[in-house]
Amino acid sequence: MYLNFERESKKPTLKKIGIEIFIWAAQIAAVIFLAYFIVYYCIEKTNVIGSSMENTLYADEPIIINKFSYRVSDPKRFDVIVFKQGGGEHSFYNIKRIIGLPGETVLIKDGNIYINGEIMEDIVNVDEMINYGLAAEELVLEDNEYFVLGDNRNSSEDSRFASIGNITRDEIIGKAVIRLSPFNFISKLNLKEINETDEE
DSSP states (O other), rough: OOOOHHHHHHHHHHHHHHHHHHHHHHHHHHHHHHHIIIIIIEEEEOOOSTTTTTTTSTOOOOEEEEEEEEEEEEEETTOOEEEEOOSSSTTHHHHHHHHEEETEEEETTTTTTTTTTOOOOOSSSOOOSOOOOOGGEEEETTTTTTEEOSSTTOOOOOSTTTTTEEEEEEGEEEEEEEETEEEEEEEEEOOOOOOHHHHH
C-alpha cells in the first residue's frame, strides 16, 4: 500500500495556520472593542472652544475628559464639566464649572453667589460679575439640574442665560481632568492662594 506522506504532513501545518489566523483575528477584535470601550465609556480628548473658561483654560487647548467618573459618583461643586446640549446652536462640547447642585437655590446679588442663602466662597480667581442674568432672582434647581458658570464670568454664556440654562445630568459628558499642553491637572489651575488665616 502506498502512503502519501507529503499530504499527511501538510495537515498539521494547515491546522496550525488556521489557529494562528483565528488568534490574530481575535486579538484585533479585542483591541477594537477595548478602544471603543475606552473612548465611549472612559476617556476622550477634545479642544477648548472659546474664551469662557479663561484664565483656567484657553481656546484650542487640548484636554482629556474622564467619562467614567460620573458613572460611579455624582458631579461635585467646582468640577469643570464637559456637556453637550441638543439643538443646532449648542451641538458642540461646552466646558463650564459647576456652581449649583441639584435641589439647591442659587442667587447672585451684590457681586456674590448665594447657595441656599449663604455666600459661596469661590476657589478660583475670577472677576466680579457684572451681568447676573436669570440668577438675579433666586433659582431653584431640580433634582437632576446643575447651575454652571464659566470662569471668565463677564464673557461667558452659561446658566445665567436662557440660551444655556441649567444643565441636566444626562447632558454631562464627563469631567475635564487634564490639560495636555501645557500639561497640568485642571483641578490645580487658576486656584486662589490660601493665606495663613485660611489655613488656621
